[in-house]
Amino acid sequence: MDLHEYQAKEFFRAAGIPVPPGKIALTPEEAEALATEYGSTVVVKAQVHSGGRGKAGGVKLASDPADARKHAENILGMEIKGLRVEKVLITPAEDIDTEAYIGVLIDRARQAPTFIVSAAGGIDIEEVAETRPDEVRRFTVDPRHGLLAHQAFWLADFLYDDPSLIKQTSKIIGQLYETFTSTGASMAEINPLITTPDGKVKAIDAKMSIDDNELFRRPEIARMRDTSAEPDAET
Known part of the structure; x- marks a missing residue:
């Protein structure tokens, strides 16, 4: 049984692994509200049991809440390797070294x-x-x-x-x-x-x-x- 990314992160977080905060959005409006809550650049990530989400357009960087809403509108309902995206994870973007x-x-x-x-x-x-x-x-x-x-x-x-x-x-x-x-x-x-x-x-x-x-x-x-x-x- 595969877990979604956000579910796996719950287990990681419980074990003490440093994981950025994140919440699930089922609608573009919820995505916009979460981006407002985080108050920073966020990543909108499709939640499906499939690899290649980024290449398929299922992972997008949003610079503001309106951008998060737009990306959620595009990602929700899309299909990635035959799987329909029903939810997205909204999480603050990280500076990566x-x-x-x-x-x-x-x-x-x-x-x-x-x-x-x-x-x-x-x-x-x-x-x-x-x-x-x-x-x-x-x-x-x-x-x-x-x-x-x-x-x-x-x-x-x-x-x-x-x-x-x-x-x-x-x-x-x-x-x-x-x-x-x-x-x-x-x-x-x-x-x-x-x-x-x-x-x-x-x-x-x-x-x-x-x-x-x-x-x-x-x-x-x-x-x-x-x-x-x-x-x-x-x-």
């Missing part, structure tokens, strides 16, 4: 969680792994012991040289693993994980899939399912 990728998923061959990290964030990680494998670091976690602090540091150290950024990212990696295991996820990723000009590390996008076999143990997560955002074959 660098973009990285952090993800954890179940390695089916090893039956264990595997981390993938790369300093090349904001793009398709599979493409990076295929064309520039030296820019990707992988680590399989021993589920008997969980992710240890020095292992999280080793992953973060691959992304940054700055000790402060490494420290912040090590903590985020640990929090991502905790989110992954506690929700019964089969995948959780941050793409991109950004650094800001003032030296902060933040998760400005979030993606999670929950193992369907785990949903009976977690009815509160099962209730988050949005069948309208899934391909017909999955509903």
